[in-house]
Amino acid sequence: MHDLAALTPLGATAPKVDRIGAMTISEVTDRALASVSCRAGKSTPFQSAAKKLFGTGLPTPGHWADGATYGLIWTGPEQWFVEAPFGTHEDIARIVKEPLGDTASVTEQTDGWVRFDLAGKTAVDMLERLCPVPARRMKKGDATRSIIEHMGCFVICREPDHFSLIAPRSFAGSLRHALCAAARSVA
Amino acid sequence: MIIPHPLLGPRDSQEFTYLGDANLIDRPDWQAEDAVDRFHDYLYLRDNPAGEHKELWFHEQGDRSWLVVTRNTLTHEIISAELARDVARTRGRSK
Numbered sequence: 001m002h003d004l005a006a007l008t009p010l011g012a013t014a015p016k017v018d019r020i021g022a023m024t025i026s027e028v029t030d031r032a033l034a035s036v037s038c039r040a041g042k043s044t045p046f047q048s049a050a051k052k053l054f055g056t057g058l059p060t061p062g063h064w065a066d067g068a069t070y071g072l073i074w075t076g077p078e079q080w081f082v083e084a085p086f087g088t089h090e091d092i093a094r095i096v097k098e099p100l101g102d103t104a105s106v107t108e109q110t111d112g113w114v115r116f117d118l119a120g121k122t123a124v125d126m127l128e129r130l131c132p133v134p135a136r137r138m139k140k141g142d143a144t145r146s147i148i149e150h151m152g153c154f155v156i157c158r159e160p161d162h163f164s165l166i167a168p169r170s171f172a173g174s175l176r177h178a179l180c181a182a183a184r185s186v187a
Numbered sequence: 188m189i190i191p192h193p194l195l196g197p198r199d200s201q202e203f204t205y206l207g208d209a210n211l212i213d214r215p216d217w218q219a220e221d222a223v224d225r226f227h228d229y230l231y232l233r234d235n236p237a238g239e240h241k242e243l244w245f246h247e248q249g250d251r252s253w254l255v256v257t258r259n260t261l262t263h264e265i266i267s268a269e270l271a272r273d274v275a276r277t278r279g280r281s282k
Binding site: 061062074076145146147152 | 194
């Protein structure tokens with residue numbers, strides 16, 4: 001049996017938290033992630049299977065939705081990211097694939113991405129410096145993919161003062177640098 | 188420049204990459220008798236209008252959809268944007 005040490009995307013053994021002015025920038029590692037794509041011609045059975053499994057309707061373009069266990073983020077036409085607690089859903093792709101059967105294609109994404117949560121009253125001021133999405137107009141339930149300093153990045157509005165950013169894992173260090181620089185400039 | 192994405196609303200053009208003339212989605216039938224001539228035209232012949240031009244844009248840093256954007260090459264005004272798959276479907280392809 002292998003006994004490997006788990007590392008966070010920033011390379012430490014525990015997630016990093018930066019507190020700068022009113023902002024808290026935290027690396028989030030306790031969520032598992034998979035992508036789910038509806039297969040061609042299976043839209044109707046997929047929608048009912050997905051609703052039963054996730055406990056919420058599929059979010060429309062530009063939105064996310066939460067069920068009891070799962071969160072869904074719209075990522076493209078007929079494609080969503082599924083989030084769930086890592087502790088109970090480490091093997092999320094298999095857990096999600098079984099009930100969806102041949103209505104959808106599911107791929108594991110957990111270790112491909114880094115997630116930072118921005119919490120604080122200057123979150124919108126920070127995002128306005130970083131990203132072309134209209135962060136000030138985003139409401140709870142909005143989620144979209146855009147760019148932050150040339151890095152492709154999902155911007156998810158949990159609350160108007162709480163955003164999640166999900167970027168490719170190898171950008172973790174560069175993205176944290178960009179976030180901390182923006183946080184200092186609005187502090 | 189702002190591109191009015193049909194699903195996501197107005198988006199900054201820095202999220203997109205540009206491919207070229209929208210005729211590129213009309214790929215000729217490779218089994219046709221005159222396939223060589225048609226591929227020659229498909230590859231090399233382009234209109235270069237001063238005015239309205241249909242072109243393909245890819246929302247790379249977004250939802251990864253291909254768009255057919257109608258743009259005025261003189262004023263850079265964007266007249267419309269449609270999903271390329273919808274355009275292909277109206278021509279009877281990609282069910």
